[in-house]
Amino acid sequence: MANPPVIIWKDEVERLLRYRELIPRLEVALGKFSWRDSAELIQPVRTTVPLQKHDGFMGLMPAYMENDGVLSTKFVCFYKREDGSTLPATQATVVLLDPEYGNVKVMDGEVITDMRTAAVSAISAKLLMRPGAEVLAILGTGRQALSHYNVFMEMFSFKEVRVWKTPVSGPVTACVSVEEAVRGADVIVTVTRCTEPVLFGQWVKAGAHVAAVGACRPNWRELDDVLMKEAVVYADSREGAMAESGDIILSGAEVFAELGDVINGTKPAHREKTTVFKSLGMGVQDAVSAKLVFDQWKARHSQL
Numbered sequence: 188m189a190n191p192p193v194i195i196w197k198d199e200v201e202r203l204l205r206y207r208e209l210i211p212r213l214e215v216a217l218g219k220f221s222w223r224d225s226a227e228l229i230q231p232v233r234t235t236v237p238l239q240k241h242d243g244f245m246g247l248m249p250a251y252m253e254n255d256g257v258l259s260t261k262f263v264c265f266y267k268r269e270d271g272s273t274l275p276a277t278q279a280t281v282v283l284l285d286p287e288y289g290n291v292k293v294m295d296g297e298v299i300t301d302m303r304t305a306a307v308s309a310i311s312a313k314l315l316m317r318p319g320a321e322v323l324a325i326l327g328t329g330r331q332a333l334s335h336y337n338v339f340m341e342m343f344s345f346k347e348v349r350v351w352k353t354p355v356s357g358p359v360t361a362c363v364s365v366e367e368a369v370r371g372a373d374v375i376v377t378v379t380r381c382t383e384p385v386l387f388g389q390w391v392k393a394g395a396h397v398a399a400v401g402a403c404r405p406n407w408r409e410l411d412d413v414l415m416k417e418a419v420v421y422a423d424s425r426e427g428a429m430a431e432s433g434d435i436i437l438s439g440a441e442v443f444a445e446l447g448d449v450i451n452g453t454k455p456a457h458r459e460k461t462t463v464f465k466s467l468g469m470g471v472q473d474a475v476s477a478k479l480v481f482d483q484w485k486a487r488h489s490q491l
């Protein structure tokens with residue numbers, strides 16, 4: 188039955204989305220994705236349209252989970268703004284559809300993008316960091332840096348958190364150089380808009396886990412060749428990584444496994460080795476986040 192469209196604004200998404208409910212759903216979705224069972228989940232690599240005049244791109248990120256009744260697409264615009272710009276790098280909207288009737292719910296995608304990306308990095312750390320990890324370093328101080336800080340503080344108890352270049356709020360050590368931030372760190376999160384390597388393997392402690400979130404174009408880098416070749420490399424999607432990750436394509440590093448493979452138990456988690464999780468972002472992550480927001484919204488509105 189056709190229902191009128193629903194619009195859910197940013198402040199409401201912010202109120203409704205919680206990491207404790209989001210993380211288990213994302214783990215299930217990552218696992219389902221890695222089985223490559225099209226009866227369960229269909230998610231092509233995102234389509235990108237370059238916005239040359241604005242130094243950015245628009246990405247279209249569809250996903251369909253037949254058995255879960257989830258159909259959605261995110262529209263995301265990403266701009267390679269200069270360092271120091273106050274404008275957001277990422278603007279996003281998620282459209283959730285009823286698969287049977289095509290009814291539309293439209294919601295803000297910025298909070299979803301910030302939170303689901305950070306949550307997936309936290310899942311990578313849960314699976315791949317060495318036991319007893321004490322020091323977290325975050326490179327970047329934008330939106331993703333903040334969401335990563337929030338979820339890592341909620342999920343883990345690090346003794347020290349270092350941030351390059353300026354501090355986010357909270358008990359963190361502000362570092363003036365990347366080397367100072369990452370030397371001796373057990374977990375490193377890279378959430379910059381860099382297009383050249385900023386994190387070098389020679390500074391990274393053996394056995395550290397790196398969640399590499401920026402550098403989402405085939406010619407952009409955050410990590411150098413030494414790190415990419417020394418580490419065991421995991422990705423959210425093999426196809427996404429091979430199509431979009433400059434760190435993987437240009438270094439020639441191999442993707443050892445997807446996070447979903449580790450969740451499914453089909454590939455090991457090499458906690459004892461240096462690991463890189465290369466995150467590109469997937470439509471299915473937005474789909475399960477949007478479904479969670481809509482279900483919570485519906486529950487609240489049916490009580491009114």
Ligand SMILES: NC(=O)C1=CN([C@@H]2O[C@H](COP(=O)(O)OP(=O)(O)OC[C@H]3O[C@@H](n4cnc5c(N)ncnc54)[C@H](O)[C@@H]3O)[C@@H](O)[C@H]2O)C=CC1
Nearest residue numbers: 270276304327328329330331378379380401402466467468
């Ligand atoms: N893997 C995924 O699913 C997602 C990845 N991203 C990526 O995460 C990165 C950060 O996104 P946001 O936090 O939203 O952006 P933002 O603009 O809020 O923050 C970017 C950060 O990078 C720093 N930065 C900019 N240019 C730099 C340079 N040349 N060298 C060093 N640092 C520089 C800025 O100072 C700022 O701290 C972007 O590359 C974006 O593409 C964003 C959303 C999802």
Ligand SMILES: O=C([O-])C1=[NH+]CCC1
Nearest residue numbers: 263265403467468469
């Ligand atoms: O998955 C996502 O939304 C994005 N990945 C890189 C820029 C935005």
